[in-house]
Amino acid sequence: MENNTQKNILVITILVTIFSIYNLSIYTSNKKGKVIQLSENAIQGEVLWQNNNCWSCHQLYGLGGYLGPDLTNIYSTQNKGPLYIKSFLNSGIKAMPKFNFSEQEKEALVSFLQQVDSTGFYPNTNAIIKPNGWVDIKYKNEK
Numbered sequence: 001m002e003n004n005t006q007k008n009i010l011v012i013t014i015l016v017t018i019f020s021i022y023n024l025s026i027y028t029s030n031k032k033g034k035v036i037q038l039s040e041n042a043i044q045g046e047v048l049w050q051n052n053n054c055w056s057c058h059q060l061y062g063l064g065g066y067l068g069p070d071l072t073n074i075y076s077t078q079n080k081g082p083l084y085i086k087s088f089l090n091s092g093i094k095a096m097p098k099f100n101f102s103e104q105e106k107e108a109l110v111s112f113l114q115q116v117d118s119t120g121f122y123p124n125t126n127a128i129i130k131p132n133g134w135v136d137i138k139y140k141n142e143k
């Protein structure tokens, strides 16, 4: 009995130690993408994005509403890009409402979407699942 208790304590101590090291290594590793700091213009764009409920119909990295398409990489998609984005904003097409943005506000929204785009790919078709269970994701702004 005495012996079993000691064994249990030893096993639990080992597990807790492994768990701690594992967590420490995950939460302190920052070898992948750089943290991006939005420009002032892009922050204004983000505020417009929030206040006009773009997110209720559109997704960034798959998160948001599903009435309209995901816009994570719209800036860098071939045949899309800044002019294409702007053309949608005040036109009112299908389920997308007609907004009344100034040229400067349109620029801000484009700038926000450009900086979101610069961080990565969605969907990320280049993810590699390694044998040890880690998923290697391709970032656009790797250090």
Ligand code: HEC
Pocket: 048, 049, 052, 053, 054, 055, 056, 057, 058, 067, 068, 069, 071, 074, 084, 085, 086, 088, 089, 093, 094, 095, 096, 097, 099, 109
């Ligand atoms: C009520 C839902 C709704 C809201 C709110 C909305 N959109 Fe849309 N949006 C749509 C739909 C639906 C489409 C697809 C229209 C089409 O394909 O003809 C679209 C298309 C777009 C496109 C073109 C996407 C592509 O890949 O062709 C852009 C860019 C866009 N929206 C930006 C915005 C921005 C920025 C906002 C906020 C200011 C916004 N939308 C708010 C529904 C919405």
